[in-house]
Amino acid sequence: NAGVTQTPKFQVLKTGQSMTLQCAQDMNHEYMSWYRQDPGMGLRLIHYSVGAGITDQGEVPNGYNVSRSTTEDFPLRLLSAAPSQTSVYFCASSFWAANVQETQYFGPGTRLLVL
Amino acid sequence: KNEVEQSPQNLTAQEGEFITINCSYSVGISALHWLQQHPGGGIVSLFMLSSGKKKHGRLIATINIQEKHSSLHITASHPRDSAVYICAVSYGGSQGNLIFGKGTKLSVKP
Numbered sequence: 001n002a003g004v005t006q007t008p009k010f011q012v013l014k015t016g017q018s019m020t021l022q023c024a025q026d027m028n029h030e031y032m033s034w035y036r037q038d039p040g041m042g043l044r045l046i047h048y049s050v051g052a053g054i055t056d057q058g059e060v061p062n063g064y065n066v067s068r069s070t071t072e073d074f075p076l077r078l079l080s081a082a083p084s085q086t087s088v089y090f091c092a093s094s095f096w097a098a099n100v101q102e103t104q105y106f107g108p109g110t111r112l113l114v115l
Numbered sequence: 116k117n118e119v120e121q122s123p124q125n126l127t128a129q130e131g132e133f134i135t136i137n138c139s140y141s142v143g144i145s146a147l148h149w150l151q152q153h154p155g156g157g158i159v160s161l162f163m164l165s166s167g168k169k170k171h172g173r174l175i176a177t178i179n180i181q182e183k184h185s186s187l188h189i190t191a192s193h194p195r196d197s198a199v200y201i202c203a204v205s206y207g208g209s210q211g212n213l214i215f216g217k218g219t220k221l222s223v224k225p
Contacts, residue, residue, distance in 0.1 A: 033212070042119070042201070042215035058212060090158060104148060104213070106158040 001026050006091050006107035013081040013114045021076040021110050023091030029105070031096035032074040036060065036087040037109075043090065049074055050096050081114045088112070121202050121216035128223050134189040136219045138202030141183065148213065149176050149187050150201040158201070161187070192223045 007022045033048040045058030049068040065077040095102040149161040162176040178185040202216040
């Protein structure tokens with residue numbers, strides 16, 4: 001199993017550009033999520049999904065869009081990049097039972113710099 | 116709002132020492148996770164627990180539901196244990212999303 005994969009590993013954008021961060025998992029997990037990690041702060045939830053066709057907002061959703069057309073893939077779209085979106089982005093997945101996340105599996109992260 | 120507080124923020128230890136990292140939360144939860152983030156950035160799940168105690172190798176995690184407190188212990192610490200240790204809680208309900216602490220940075224000196 002490859003686990004959770006993310007691409008790209010590093011990206012530089014100019015303000016106003018758009019891009020998609022890719023995330024895929026091969027463990028048949030229902031729950032997938034995107035977090036951002038900023039210095040001095042804990043991981044913060046951007047968007048999440050509990051299954052194909054189901055997505056919802058987390059704590060910091062503004063400026064981001066997601067979709068879940070398959071169980072495996074959960075891309076994160078930046079609609080119009082801003083310097084405040086400079087961060088490290090992690091995708092994670094887990095089994096989901098009775099509204100409880102099981103053990104989380106994280107991707108390697110994407111470092112994004114917005115100039 | 117459920118807050119997750121970790122202490123200490125930073126911890127330096129000598130190789131072989133017994134280490135304790137603490138995590139407190141403010142409201143009832145359905146589960147608590149301990150994660151490890153390596154210097155390279157990768158995040159690995161260590162434990163998920165809702166009661167009692169779990170052990171894996173030199174790592175032990177405990178939780179006291181009544182006191183809303185969890186501890187992560189590392190016995191016979193080693194420089195390779197140097198990492199950031201993150202506590203996260205899920206309060207279930209309609210979402211079950213995780214709320215994360217800010218992490219404890221551990222450095223173990225040889």
